[in-house]
Amino acid sequence: MLVTTPAIVISALKYGEADLIAKCYTRSDGLKSYLLRRILKSKKGNLRTAMFQPAMQLEIVANHKNKGTLESIREAKVLHPYQSLHTDITKTSIVLFLSEIIRSSVMEEEENLPLYHFLEHAFLWLDHQERAANFHLLFLLELTKYLGFYPDSSHMDKEQFNLQTGQFEAHPDVYSISPANLSLLKELLKTKFDTLHTLKLNQQSRAAFMDMLLDYYHLHIQGFKKPKSLSVLTNLFN
Template identity: 55%
Template sequence: MQVSSRALVFSSLKYAEADLIVSCFTEKFGLKSYLLRGILKSKRGKLRTSMFQPLSLLQIEAYHKDKGSLERINEAKVILPYKTLHTEVVKTSLLLFLSEILKNSVKEEEANPSLFQFIENSLKWLDINEKIANFHLLFLLKLTNFLGFYPDFSENNAPYFNLMEGNFQQHSLGQFCEEGEAIVALIQLDKCEFKYLSELSIPKSVRLKTLDLLLKYYQLHIQGYKAPKSLPVLTQLFH
């Protein structure tokens, strides 16, 4: 079946000598994997490797068999040329981290337009803003809303956050309860939007603790979760 959709590149993996296997989150069909034959050796083809960098936003024309096998992309074009995301080292490292998180977290093989729009709008904000030190924390928290385990902040005056239950409690009830500066930062993030992110003040030391807290939260709530390989680089850059 010939299809047309916007698509966000989650990952690309070299296959054989000249092929790529590309994982894309498409606006109309959810998560899809494509085999791009000969792309690593082709210099004049319609598809170029530069199109499939982490979180590139593409318009694709593809052929879907919908049998659980690798699909085929016939044509693609970049519809949102980033100004900074693929050229600035800090933002490039951040994109790699986010693409790993999304690849490990988003499993939907069906359309989810609201999730697609959230990722797209977040990337647009990141591309044109410079004060981005807390971006990954806010993105991780907001993403849980689409993944189905956004924390319950209704009792956020309680001192403990239960990672397993995803809520705040008055007493520590086991190994999954956390307290301290990272919990305070989490509450700050809940009240924040990207457009106000530059006004959010989280010290570097607390930022690292908050990231660790959020990744533990992901690990508990996502089956088959894998720690991002890019995490050490991100930690060096932002903390």
């Protein structure tokens, strides 16, 4: 079936001498994988390697067989040319890290408009910001809304947060988080991207909260793997 849809590039890996396998989150069908033949050597056609950098937002014309195999893209154009997302080293490192997270956590091959719009607007927002040090923390927390394990904030007055249950509780547990992470979690649950600049964190608290978030993902997503690019991100903010 021939489909025209907006799509956000998640990753692209070299396959053979001249091909790429690109994972994209499409507005029409969720996560899709595409085999881009000869794209690394072709000088003709409208498909270019630069289009398939992580977080690129495209409109594609694709052939979806929906049989669990690699699909194909006939045409593509950039929907939202970024100003800084792939030239600013901090933002580039954040995007690479988040693309790994998405690749390990988003599996559905079906339409999910709220998730698509979240990714679309989050990357556009990041592109237009001067400061981005805490963006990935709020992004990962917000992403859990669409993955099904967003923290239950109905009892935020309680003094413990259980990573396994995703709830605030009165009594400590083996899955309870540290007081510092608890305080930051409560603050982030009330923070929006547009007010993120008010959050002042040092490298130690940022790294500790990130480790806690990754533990949270690991507990709730089968087969979740810690991103290889985490060390790059940690060194960048050190």
